[in-house]
Amino acid sequence: MKSKKLSKKDVEHLAKLSQLKLSAKEIEKYEKQLSETLDYVDNLDELKTKNVKEAHSVTNSKDEFFEDGEENKRGLDENKVFGNSKKTMNNQFVVERIL
Amino acid sequence: MKILGNSYLELLELMKTKQISTKELHEYFLKRVKKFNKDLNAFITPPEDVVTEGDMPVAVKDNFNTTGLRTSASSKVLDDYISPYDATVVKNLKTSGSYVFGKTNMDAWAHGSSTETSDYGPTKNPWDTSRAPGGSSGGSAASVAAYLAPAAIGSETAGSIRQPAAWCGTVGLKPTYGRVSRYGVVAMGSSFDCPGPITLTVEDSAYILSKIAGKDEYDATTSTKSVPDYIRALKSPKKYKIGIPQSYFDTADKEVVEKINEAVKVLEKLGHSVKKIKLIDPKYAISVYTILQRAEVSSNLSRYDGIRYGNDRSNFGEEAKRRIMLGTYTLSHGYYDAYYKKAQRARALVIDDFEKAFKEVDLILAPTAPNTALKLGEFEKYPFFGELMDILNEPAAVAGIPAITVPVGKSKENLPFGMQVMGKQFDEESILDLSHQFERETEFFGITKELLKKYPD
């Protein structure tokens, strides 16, 4: 199979979509490694999948719902909610100004 | 009171008959952790000095949320994360009288088959500390193998319980997908992840499974099927039709194949029948798994932005970044059909393939891994970091069927390897039964006891 090489631009675009910052060296390395993986998975073309229905899951589960009960058993109090955050204010999480 | 080498159930019995107390047991294992963990790095958050509730210690993989001890999934992103809630598995263990005995090391985010991608250093294989224990539940497998804990909880997406259990000479069980709740397990591959036990005996495995399995209202993918009494099932052994798929033996080391063939003869002697079957080449399962898992990974790791908890995305390691980007690619506009959709269709074929096979046979037997533990650092040489090492585990993961690994032999370098038994969905009873019969007949050739000499009290 022809190598489906990802270009530098492709990798940069992926990094942006994934919110990851990559160094130039990393971009080069991933270009090669990701292309290799994509080459390998091409082997699926050897299987006859055209008219097969997608398996969204391995189970036949359907209609699993949550019914509201009397008590909210999973509610977290303030210090549990904010305990792991680096910056909070007025019971809210703080980020750099958007817009 | 000699504790060394006793199984979880044997220790439980000693405790019930008041021959040991929780305090004694805890101090015993804690001493061993303090003695050996610096060399093995099986635990990245060691057990607490004093146990405050519960009777029996169980080591827990660091991707399970635990309220007392940090949960990091071995990643710097969650370096200081103290979870405000317990995973359902952890809650169930506590309800049944166990407690969390430290958090074990893993491949960061469960991305790997060697525990080398951990941001906290690799775990060493207790059989040979220049080698990897396997992964991603390497810490859990090593802790049980070196008897730093009587049992451990691991998780498997594709091979992450079975492969390290095999490389460390222990018993490892991947239950049917949906048998055990994933609520509170740091998500890796949402349609693959299965929490499961790593133990020294099959009975221990059955026991722990019975404590953690069942429907969870917090996890919509858990099954409503009732949980059978797995221990009771072991008391009425049955005879099975066992299928042997040739394609699973083609890639395995000669020594592994030899020993498994010997094991098959043992099973035949016990009255089971053996039949050659044909299954889709596992290499396709690798592609299905690689595409779908990485797509799910890229999605599941999107929540780590450092705002509500943890550190920002610049803290992701190399493997995590690689998997996120590949996943993003296969889901992106224009590529979804060629990759994700195609993989989901191929997945249906793998599921079908097993269903067909299980019409002919009750169980399927194969090597757990094609080889024995690699030396630390060797994985890097392999393309996409060891996914190929899990080739024999990926089909069962893709189909969501249960599988157990048991020690079956050692290589000439004195490294253990395992044999896996796969069964129909929700037929853990049969795979436990067959493995238990094998254990009673062979005592796993002494493999599970051997390391006790290397790691004395």
Added chain:
Amino acid sequence: MVCPVCLGLPGALPVPNKKAVEWTIKIGKALNCKINPSSKFDRKHYFYPDLPKGYQISQYDEPVAVNGYLEVNGKKHGITRVHLEEDTGKLTHEGKDSLVDFNRSGVPLVEIVTEPDFQSSEEVKAFLEELHAIVKYLDVSDANLEEGSMRLEPNISVRAEGEKKLPDYKVEVKNINSFRYVKKAVDFEIKRQSGLLSKGTKPVQETRGYDENKGITVSQRTKEEAQDYRYFPEPDIPPMNFTQTYIQAVAVPELPSQKVEKYQKEYGVRENEAFLLTREQETAVFFEKVLLMINDKNKSQKLANVIVNKKIKIGGTAEEFIKKFEETSKEKETDTQALESAIVTTLNAHKQEVDSYKAGKENVIMFFVGQVMKEMKGNADPQTVKTELEKKLKKK
């Protein structure tokens, strides 16, 4: 109140709320949609601080309901789809920071999408007001625009007169919290876009925010490439199958438009009052209850009037209301003696007008009625006054 799921904590898993799914079907049925026999959730990916998981659980290609319509003022507006998704957190801004509150994160949100078949801002406003009334009748939401439990997001584009094809762009406007503002925002956009188009510039496809103080829309996103949401089926939630039995069992009450028709056809209430009575379900139900108790269809229009014009408050019980209602009718019952003397006084005081009447100018009677009413200080039933006057004038 937040939990691990709505905060997007590691390991948290979503489970769809049973009522929320049922109510989505309810809304779909009320909007004459086809309820899909199988439906599922999908993940929609994008990064934003108010989106804790980095993806929103929504529905992509198998929504709960499709292909419905809502008729307003004689025009049937198409409903493309009704689907269920989860709400995000709330982002506010303060100085150098932005703050995120996750209290509403994960709350079920029903999205109703219409076909692009509105031709004016009046149509849009009337449609949304009718939809709002329906949602409140269904009792599935507070539908409070100011609080954000119902959000209006019009999409506007402009094409040349006579052009049949849809324009190849559209502008979405958010942050509108009243029906009045929806109309203003749409009008503003039509004007703004027309202005651009007449200069030969195609308006940018974007999301804009409505500024109610300035009465304008403002661009909200910087120039970005189109979002790639990378939808894929939500692996944590098994798909849903809705049987015919289940769908049929989801009860939809009598809706405003059905009541409007019934009030006119069966009770003889005029369209205007019928419409006003049915804007709020409580009012309509009260009207029906009182009418049933009075058991006199002839009084229906009067009753409607009284309620619509708030002549008697509907805060209390039906019995209290009926009592007051009967009283006002009674009050108009005239004191015949007083009326007799008032008529005599009036006719004697206006002999010229009496002659006019006798000469044939019959509408002078209304002048007399007015004078008698004045004399009676309003304590007379005008109809009775008129009748008595006529009798008197005939005799004279």
